[in-house]
Amino acid sequence: MQPRGGNYIMKKGLFLLLLVLLPLVLLLPFSTHSGITSAGEPDLKSSEWQDVIALASGQTVHMYMWGGNNGTNLFIDEWVAPRLLDDHRITLKRVPVTDIREMINKVLTEKQMKKEKGSADILWINGENFRLAMENGLLWGPFISLLPNYREYIDPDAEDLKYDFGTDTQGYEAPWGKAQFVMIYNSEKITEPPLSLAELMNFIRENPGRFTYPSPPDFTGSCFVRQVLLENYGSYGKYLDLKAKEQILQKKADSWDLLNKMKPYLWREGNTYPDSVGILDQLFANGEVWFTMNYNPLHAYNQVRNGLFPETTRTYVFRSGTFSNTHYLAIPFNAKSKAGAMVAINLLLSVEAQIEKFKPHVWGDGMVLDSSALSEEQMEVLGRIYLGPYSLPPEELEKSRVPEFSSQEIEMIEEEWMEEVGKK
Amino acid sequence: MVVPALASVVVLFFGGMYHGLLQSLGLAPLQGDPSFTFQYYSELIHSQDFWRSFFLTLRISILSTTFSAGTALFALYSLFLIRTRSTRDRSVYFQRFFQISMLFPYIVAAYMIFLMFVQSGWVARVLFNMGLISRMHSFPIITNESFGWGIILAYVWKTSPFIVLLLYPVLLRVEKGWLEAAKVFGACSFSAFREIALPMMKRPLMVASFIVFAYTFGAFEVPFILGVTYPKALSVYSYQIYTSGDLSEQPLAMAINIIILLTILMAGLITFITASSNRNWMETPWTDL
Numbered sequence: 001m002q003p004r005g006g007n008y009i010m011k012k013g014l015f016l017l018l019l020v021l022l023p024l025v026l027l028l029p030f031s032t033h034s035g036i037t038s039a040g041e042p043d044l045k046s047s048e049w050q051d052v053i054a055l056a057s058g059q060t061v062h063m064y065m066w067g068g069n070n071g072t073n074l075f076i077d078e079w080v081a082p083r084l085l086d087d088h089r090i091t092l093k094r095v096p097v098t099d100i101r102e103m104i105n106k107v108l109t110e111k112q113m114k115k116e117k118g119s120a121d122i123l124w125i126n127g128e129n130f131r132l133a134m135e136n137g138l139l140w141g142p143f144i145s146l147l148p149n150y151r152e153y154i155d156p157d158a159e160d161l162k163y164d165f166g167t168d169t170q171g172y173e174a175p176w177g178k179a180q181f182v183m184i185y186n187s188e189k190i191t192e193p194p195l196s197l198a199e200l201m202n203f204i205r206e207n208p209g210r211f212t213y214p215s216p217p218d219f220t221g222s223c224f225v226r227q228v229l230l231e232n233y234g235s236y237g238k239y240l241d242l243k244a245k246e247q248i249l250q251k252k253a254d255s256w257d258l259l260n261k262m263k264p265y266l267w268r269e270g271n272t273y274p275d276s277v278g279i280l281d282q283l284f285a286n287g288e289v290w291f292t293m294n295y296n297p298l299h300a301y302n303q304v305r306n307g308l309f310p311e312t313t314r315t316y317v318f319r320s321g322t323f324s325n326t327h328y329l330a331i332p333f334n335a336k337s338k339a340g341a342m343v344a345i346n347l348l349l350s351v352e353a354q355i356e357k358f359k360p361h362v363w364g365d366g367m368v369l370d371s372s373a374l375s376e377e378q379m380e381v382l383g384r385i386y387l388g389p390y391s392l393p394p395e396e397l398e399k400s401r402v403p404e405f406s407s408q409e410i411e412m413i414e415e416e417w418m419e420e421v422g423k424k
Numbered sequence: 425m426v427v428p429a430l431a432s433v434v435v436l437f438f439g440g441m442y443h444g445l446l447q448s449l450g451l452a453p454l455q456g457d458p459s460f461t462f463q464y465y466s467e468l469i470h471s472q473d474f475w476r477s478f479f480l481t482l483r484i485s486i487l488s489t490t491f492s493a494g495t496a497l498f499a500l501y502s503l504f505l506i507r508t509r510s511t512r513d514r515s516v517y518f519q520r521f522f523q524i525s526m527l528f529p530y531i532v533a534a535y536m537i538f539l540m541f542v543q544s545g546w547v548a549r550v551l552f553n554m555g556l557i558s559r560m561h562s563f564p565i566i567t568n569e570s571f572g573w574g575i576i577l578a579y580v581w582k583t584s585p586f587i588v589l590l591l592y593p594v595l596l597r598v599e600k601g602w603l604e605a606a607k608v609f610g611a612c613s614f615s616a617f618r619e620i621a622l623p624m625m626k627r628p629l630m631v632a633s634f635i636v637f638a639y640t641f642g643a644f645e646v647p648f649i650l651g652v653t654y655p656k657a658l659s660v661y662s663y664q665i666y667t668s669g670d671l672s673e674q675p676l677a678m679a680i681n682i683i684i685l686l687t688i689l690m691a692g693l694i695t696f697i698t699a700s701s702n703r704n705w706m707e708t709p710w711t712d713l
Contacts, residue, residue: 215653217664272568272652279538286544423654
């Protein structure tokens with residue numbers, strides 16, 4: 001009896017397994033050709049927004065994001081998640097990661113294993129990670145033009161949204177927020193801040209020792225050096241056109257030359273540079289230098305509020321514009337709840353969510369909205385967010401945004417700076 | 425009971441070193457095929473940047489160790505006086521007081537030195553307000569200059585209490601009777617310290633100095649905060665290559681780390697040989713640490 005019983009159970013198990021596998025096998029050839037995805041959803045890319053919303057109802061969306069900022073986490077958990085649940089019956093689960101690169105690797109493995117139901121629905125990415133994801137076909141899209149809030153409030157031609165560290169986004173990631181490089185100065189010492197390199201050069205000649213920048217590869221110092229290159233290139237568009245290598249090299253040589261000419265008038269006569277922007281901030285707070293700089297446009301406001309910077313601190317941007325980088329939201333190719341992810345991203349691009357996120361006490365992250373698309377009422381709400389005289393309002397920043405160089409280019413510039421300027 | 429702790433130390437510490445060694449020899453590349461090579465070491469040996477960093481680090485470590493040992497001996501002499509001059513031994517409280525700076529992490533120490541001694545720092549402001557210097561900028565440049573005074577200052581502040589801590593127990597072994605005997609022969613306090621306490625301390629002092637040297641030669645945070653852009657201390661140089669270069673340069677950073685390790689091992693060997701060759705005429709049961 002014993003062997004027969006075992007055999008019977010085995011056969012029954014095998015039968016059940018076949019029963020489960022058969023429909024899957026049958027579905028497989030159709031899923032790639034018909035409008036039905038493997039998850040049994042209609043093709044979202046040709047659906048009406050109403051249908052997407054209907055489909056999203058009841059879904060659970062897993063949002064994988066860097067978890068290192070408390071303000072960001074609270075914004076997602078306490079502002080975004082309850083709204084999604086109340087309005088669309090979508091459960092948003094925030095999954096914190098220390099580096100989103102881990103998640104890119106995971107999705108890559110899922111793709112190699114041909115796993116159709118992935119673990120992530122939304123990824124918060126930009127730059128190198130986006131480039132990697134695109135090169136390996138890890139993202140689902142293009143989807144951003146399907147989002148009503150994208151169509152209504154975001155300028156599709158804005159260079160700084162369209163190019164993510166030099167990579168064309170092609171609609172595979174939705175801009176969510178941005179940071180922008182700003183110069184910070186002490187208005188007690190400086191009445192007219194120098195708006196161009198030439199003016200800066202004149203200023204530091206007359207006031208030696210009052211200016212310096214963090215040495216690359218510090219993130220902020222590296223950006224200041226790129227600002228110098230940018231002004232020598234003329235404009236970002238020209239830079240993209242400068243295919244001729246010789247021209248670029250000449251412009252670069254000019255920039256190193258200029259930075260070397262600055263040296264004798266820098267803090268400590270350029271014999272050393274602050275190794276991090278934190279040190280530069282401290283020198284600025286002590287009054288030893290009159291300028292500092294930051295990639296967070298609200299830095300001055302925050303530091304005045306923290307009591308580190310003097311009340312006379314002000315922010316400005318160069319006439320030729322300052323670098324800004326955008327961070328984005330993308331949907332992996334194998335997301336389980338694509339409709340839910342789209343509705344969630346659409347909410348994150350809404351005016352309310354963008355304004356909430358911009359408030360300095362919430363997160364202070366820059367908005368991606370085109371301010372000319374906002375109503376007067378919305379502009380008024382925005383205007384009421386107090387940044388003091390310390391930081392610039394978003395419309396001022398928006399006028400002078402320039403997209404970032406590619407990440408490989410940035411690395412090269414940092415190494416060359418060390419050879420051509422740092423060591424000399 | 426010891427096994428889990430020991431295992432994690434062995435795996436993480438020696439495992440990391442072993443992996444670093446493999447990487448520096450081209451045996452564990454992140455991309456491409458492994459092949460044994462001394463290419464990275466020869467690249468370093470022929471690089472002027474490397475040697476400037478190496479000698480800067482060596483100079484800073486030797487000076488830090490020397491000044492630290494000097495400061496510690498001065499403190500120990502003071503403790504010796506406190507101990508011998510009064511009937512109740514209060515030196516133990518003062519000894520505790522000397523340990524305060526050991527409570528701070530090195531990174532805090534480095535940042536404190538920066539805040540105090542930068543040209544617009546606390547010290548400069550106090551001197552300026554007292555009228556001792558006419559301009560803030562006439563305060564000497566101590567932090568972030570190419571000699572490394574700021575780094576040395578931070579290390580001396582942090583490590584001299586450590587030497588005191590290791591040597592103080594030796595001081596306690598000096599018995600009152602010996603001092604009485606020394607006085608009979610006409611020795612003053614200083615010569616009593618020199619003739620009795622110092623020889624007893626010699627070997628522990630060498631060991632403690634070696635530990636200080638080993639730490640200061642390989643440490644990262646103090647030269648990172650108080651160093652200059654160029655040349656950088658070896659650890660900072662290695663870190664910079666590791667983080668900002670492309671992946672193919674990582675073996676170079678590992679090779680620097682291995683060289684740091686070898687230098688420290690060499691210093692350890694020299695300490696060991698000198699200490700044991702002194703052993704014959706120094707051999708006394710209480711000098712064993």
